[in-house]
Amino acid sequence: MKRDVEKEMHAKKGSNVNSIKTDNRALLIRVIKEHDGISRADLAKVTSLSKGGITPIINELLKMGIIHETGTINTESGRKPIQLKINPSGCYAIVVDWTRKDITVALVDFTGNIISITVYKFLQEDSLDYIVNVIKSRIAEILNTYKDKRIIGIGVVAPGPLDYKSGTILSPPNFRGWSNIPIALMLEKEYNIPVFVDNNSNAHALAEKNFGLLRHYNHCIHIVVDEGIGAGIILNDNIFRGAMGFGSEIGHITINMKGPQCKCGNIGCLEVYATIPKLLEKANNVSCNIDDVRSTALEWEDIINGLKDGNEFYMGILKEEAQYLGNALVSLINLFDPQIIVIGSILAMAGEYITKPLKDFIENKIIARNFNLPGIYTSSLKQASLKGGATIVFEHFISGDMGIYEKII
Numbered sequence: 001m002k003r004d005v006e007k008e009m010h011a012k013k014g015s016n017v018n019s020i021k022t023d024n025r026a027l028l029i030r031v032i033k034e035h036d037g038i039s040r041a042d043l044a045k046v047t048s049l050s051k052g053g054i055t056p057i058i059n060e061l062l063k064m065g066i067i068h069e070t071g072t073i074n075t076e077s078g079r080k081p082i083q084l085k086i087n088p089s090g091c092y093a094i095v096v097d098w099t100r101k102d103i104t105v106a107l108v109d110f111t112g113n114i115i116s117i118t119v120y121k122f123l124q125e126d127s128l129d130y131i132v133n134v135i136k137s138r139i140a141e142i143l144n145t146y147k148d149k150r151i152i153g154i155g156v157v158a159p160g161p162l163d164y165k166s167g168t169i170l171s172p173p174n175f176r177g178w179s180n181i182p183i184a185l186m187l188e189k190e191y192n193i194p195v196f197v198d199n200n201s202n203a204h205a206l207a208e209k210n211f212g213l214l215r216h217y218n219h220c221i222h223i224v225v226d227e228g229i230g231a232g233i234i235l236n237d238n239i240f241r242g243a244m245g246f247g248s249e250i251g252h253i254t255i256n257m258k259g260p261q262c263k264c265g266n267i268g269c270l271e272v273y274a275t276i277p278k279l280l281e282k283a284n285n286v287s288c289n290i291d292d293v294r295s296t297a298l299e300w301e302d303i304i305n306g307l308k309d310g311n312e313f314y315m316g317i318l319k320e321e322a323q324y325l326g327n328a329l330v331s332l333i334n335l336f337d338p339q340i341i342v343i344g345s346i347l348a349m350a351g352e353y354i355t356k357p358l359k360d361f362i363e364n365k366i367i368a369r370n371f372n373l374p375g376i377y378t379s380s381l382k383q384a385s386l387k388g389g390a391t392i393v394f395e396h397f398i399s400g401d402m403g404i405y406e407k408i409i
Helices: 020-033 041-046 049-065 126-147 184-189 199-212 270-276 276-287 300-308 314-338 346-350 354-362 384-398 402-409
Strands: 069-071 082-086 092-096 102-109 116-122 151-158 195-201 220-225 230-234 340-344 375-378
Touching: 020 041, 020 049, 020 082, 020 384, 041 049, 041 082, 069 375, 082 220, 082 346, 092 126, 092 230, 092 340, 092 384, 102 126, 102 384, 116 126, 126 151, 126 184, 151 184, 151 199, 184 195, 195 199, 195 384, 199 220, 199 230, 199 340, 199 384, 220 270, 220 314, 230 270, 230 314, 270 276, 270 340, 276 314, 300 314, 300 346, 340 346, 340 354, 346 354, 346 375, 354 375
Parallel strands: 092 151, 151 195, 220 340, 340 375
Antiparallel strands: 069 082, 092 102, 102 116, 220 230
């Protein structure tokens, strides 16, 4: 699906004004990354930057090791141009993926490869202070083990709502009552490394945008369904957050005005009906009427295996799940007009058993159904939270935010 270079000549425009060198540098890095290898001449065509505007920035990036030359590109005639690519070892990010069940701490390189990973599963007696100390000790282990790596920042991924500007985890539902955790301040004070915090839905969307199905789309939505439900919404290639960063909390869209109260205080929220725990609860409540009496509760893997075996009961469960999600998606599609929707996280394992009923549900309900129907797919991207958490750090680096770039040059 790689786009032709010539078609992008008018899509990405740079400037030759010295005062915005940072913007041009960010543009060049993104184009090199997107094409997974490109010549200087094609860079100039894509960005509309002159050779004089490109050369000093490219030389600087080569000297730093952020990009490297990887041989020549075959052409029909003339001198073969040298190919530029992102250098995976140019820089690294530490990522903390903080879920409702565990903590994962990883080292990720500039192209999304996981270099090191450790997981700590919560125990019932774990306190917040203990968990924060676990995070700090795992980060310290990485810093001590990989002293030779250029580690430029820490990305923390957590359930929302959170204040991404201050790096504070606010009050996620079903989060053991933990709230108002200034995790960015805690870690920056400990390690003197820039820390960036974002919710798991945005992290998944950024991972899919950089490494998965969303790479070649400008307006798209990524849905996360696990213990909670959220969306990463990308408009004009940028994550939509709203005024304060609390946008896209689709799990708290009301789908039943007479429904039960959600923990957020609203009535009949999507999360009351359509999270994975709710889906399993429903399946376990009625499964004994379908199968032999079970000695253990159904797990998500049991449902996936049942779907593959053609179990009609499990198919019905997913069809109902699609109706719940579809009610929220119709509103999102009418509001944002996305080109594509990707279902990620745990629910993605259901594949066509969730995408087909979703398509059937929305195709007669969206306002532009006669003109445009967005594609609906499931993600196959592994470790999306970690890749997305690293991308958050790398995006700040590429954009020159907080002087990260200047500190390591």
